[in-house]
Amino acid sequence: QKEVEQDPGPLSVPEGAIVSLNCTYSNSAFQYFMWYRQYSRKGPELLMYTYSSGNKEDGRFTAQVDKSSKYISLFIRDSQPSDSATYLCATWMDSSYKLIFGSGTRLLVRP
């Protein structure tokens, strides 16, 4: 079992839709979680960074962590074609420098 699992997609939605992207993880010791956005042929760009459980909002983006079910989500409101990219979730354990990535979900927002 991979430590972080992500549905590869692609996920195709119409412009303006609410998008839900999800990851599950296996190790309850994971405490810090991040979402990166990666456009084609570019490096990942940090979108959201959260600690432990709860929600964090930044503009149209909301990151949610549910530690009881080991589930993290990224919601995108009023999705735009420019949101079309691959979204990667990542985490690492406390006291470790090693990031663990999901394999990424490809999102396509249709005009």
Next chain:
Amino acid sequence: DGGITQSPKYLFRKEGQNVTLSCEQNLNHDAMYWYRQDPGQGLRLIYYSQIVNDFQKGDIAEGYSVSREKKESFPLTVTSAQKNPTAFYLCASSIYRLNQPQHFGDGTRLSIL
């Protein structure tokens, strides 16, 4: 503007050849990392360095080598021992403290001729 610069953007390797990928950062970050990205597999850690003149192997270090002679620079050499080098290589850096997010360059795509 501060950032991470990777060069070249595209690189081709002949059989039996070593090639070196460049990574330079002006973020004043202590820690630097090299990842390999293959389709559908996410990012896998090759090597990382927390301070100058020190580096550690990641999960897939075989066939690769690195050096860290300057804080700003962390070049990666893909040696002829790496039998499947075709991939997208990403360099990242972070503040040298636990749980600091990593920031990435725009990658080098390496292909075999």
